[in-house]
Amino acid sequence: MNIEVRELADLGTDARRAFFERDAGVEEVRSDVRDIVERVRREGDAAVREFSSEFDGVQVGNIDVTDAAERAYDEIDDDVREAIEAAAANVREFHEKQVPEDWREEFGDAGSRELGRRYRPLDRVGVYAPGGTAAYPSSVLMGVIPAKVAGVEHVAVTTPPADQMNPVTLAAMHVAGADAVYSVGGAQGIAALAYGTETVKAVQKVVGPGNKWVTAAKAEVRGDVDIDFLAGPSEVLVVADETAEARFVAADLVAQAEHDPNASVVAVTDDADLAEEVVAEVERQASERERTETIEAALEGDASGVLLARSMSEAVLFAEEYAAEHLTIQADDDEALLDRIDSAGSVFLGPYTPVAAGDYASGTNHVLPTGGGAKRQGGLSVDHFVRSTTVQRLDREGLSELSETITTLAEAEGLDAHAQSVRERFEE
Ligand code: HSO
Numbered sequence: 001m002n003i004e005v006r007e008l009a010d011l012g013t014d015a016r017r018a019f020f021e022r023d024a025g026v027e028e029v030r031s032d033v034r035d036i037v038e039r040v041r042r043e044g045d046a047a048v049r050e051f052s053s054e055f056d057g058v059q060v061g062n063i064d065v066t067d068a069a070e071r072a073y074d075e076i077d078d079d080v081r082e083a084i085e086a087a088a089a090n091v092r093e094f095h096e097k098q099v100p101e102d103w104r105e106e107f108g109d110a111g112s113r114e115l116g117r118r119y120r121p122l123d124r125v126g127v128y129a130p131g132g133t134a135a136y137p138s139s140v141l142m143g144v145i146p147a148k149v150a151g152v153e154h155v156a157v158t159t160p161p162a163d164q165m166n167p168v169t170l171a172a173m174h175v176a177g178a179d180a181v182y183s184v185g186g187a188q189g190i191a192a193l194a195y196g197t198e199t200v201k202a203v204q205k206v207v208g209p210g211n212k213w214v215t216a217a218k219a220e221v222r223g224d225v226d227i228d229f230l231a232g233p234s235e236v237l238v239v240a241d242e243t244a245e246a247r248f249v250a251a252d253l254v255a256q257a258e259h260d261p262n263a264s265v266v267a268v269t270d271d272a273d274l275a276e277e278v279v280a281e282v283e284r285q286a287s288e289r290e291r292t293e294t295i296e297a298a299l300e301g302d303a304s305g306v307l308l309a310r311s312m313s314e315a316v317l318f319a320e321e322y323a324a325e326h327l328t329i330q331a332d333d334d335e336a337l338l339d340r341i342d343s344a345g346s347v348f349l350g351p352y353t354p355v356a357a358g359d360y361a362s363g364t365n366h367v368l369p370t371g372g373g374a375k376r377q378g379g380l381s382v383d384h385f386v387r388s389t390t391v392q393r394l395d396r397e398g399l400s401e402l403s404e405t406i407t408t409l410a411e412a413e414g415l416d417a418h419a420q421s422v423r424e425r426f427e428e
Pocket residue numbers: 136138139234235256259325359360366367368
């Protein structure tokens with residue numbers, strides 16, 4: 001592998017575009033996915049079984065494997081069980097802070113208008129848990145716990161079938177409090193959750209990361225059910241100044257690179273020596289890891305690299321436009337730099353805050369918008385699992401105060417009955 005420091009100011013249009021136009025790569029599978037989703041919608045369990053055999057090579061017995069999660073919990077190693085429980089406790093604690101409180105307040109003269117907001121959980125949601133080589137028990141915690149904290153009664157998890165399903169992923173479902181577990185993966189898993197089958201109960205919202213088939217299926221069912229967002233390969237952007245430790249910067253790049261050959265991992269700094277040291281460290285560390293091939297593929301990608309900015313201001317502008325899934329700031333005045341960056345999924349400050357802390361155990365959620373989605377939205381949270389209702393009560397005085405405004409606007413819209421619904425209240 002041969003990485004070179006590139007000067008940010010010298011990047012050509014195509015090179016810049018590669019950094020800023022990251023996408024989930026779902027377009028190429030959209031039409032295949034549409035057919036799968038349609039078949040599951042029309043044929044239910046039969047289609048689920050057929051696709052599981054075709055794509056996963058598994059003849060599925062029971063699609064409902066809820067019991068297996070509880071058994072797996074008892075069977076896995078004690079240290080892994082304890083780690084899942086420790087991570088789950090932190091994720092729960094952080095998400096409990098997000099539960100919104102109902103409120104009512106008085107507005108208008110002498111409180112003549114009482115207005116408020118009330119929150120209720122969704123009834124049924126589905127969480128997708130990837131299987132195979134990318135089976136992430138941690139993602140199960142990140143999907144299920146916020147839903148349970150929000151008060152969702154039925155949280156279902158779907159995960160690809162296998163002759164031997166990953167016991168740690170199953171155990172995580174149990175710890176997180178999943179109410180149902182189904183062995184169906186890929187686009188067919190998303191379709192089963194969205195439309196229901198004889199076995200799978202249809203949900204109102206589907207969340208969680210997956211491969212491009214899963215993501216394309218989420219795009220397909222959106223509209224019929226709600227989704228969180230379409231997430232692509234992992235990303236990290238490290239903004240560093242001369243005080244950063246090159247080893248730590250490199251370790252965070254290499255860590256996210258091991259997720260996916262299409263991961264996007266970038267460091268940007270105004271210090272030429274640091275940039276060179278990061279490159280050397282990245283090359284050394286990548287060769288020492290178990291997943292060297294994946295890491296090197298990601299590092300060599302067009303959306304990855306070590307960039308030299310002329311100033312930290314230029315680095316900050318890049319970070320804002322990049323809108324990273326994970327942004328880490330390794331700099332003397334990290335808070336001041338952070339103040340100037342509005343768009344990022346999750347921010348990691350200081351030398352002792354590796355992205356892996358948020359991936360597993362600090363408590364924040366690791367299901368985050370990629371591909372610049374952080375310009376528009378935040379990561380998975382309790383908010384995704386509640387709906388709000390506004391509530392109001394006006395007294396006679398309150399309505400009278402507004403009467404002129406309402407009737408004038410109603411008449412301007414040609415909606416005479418609206419105006420009359422106010423006047424009626426004041427007629428004998
Ligand atoms: N960094 C990944 C989450 C993850 N990391 C799971 C380890 N396991 C999502 O951005």
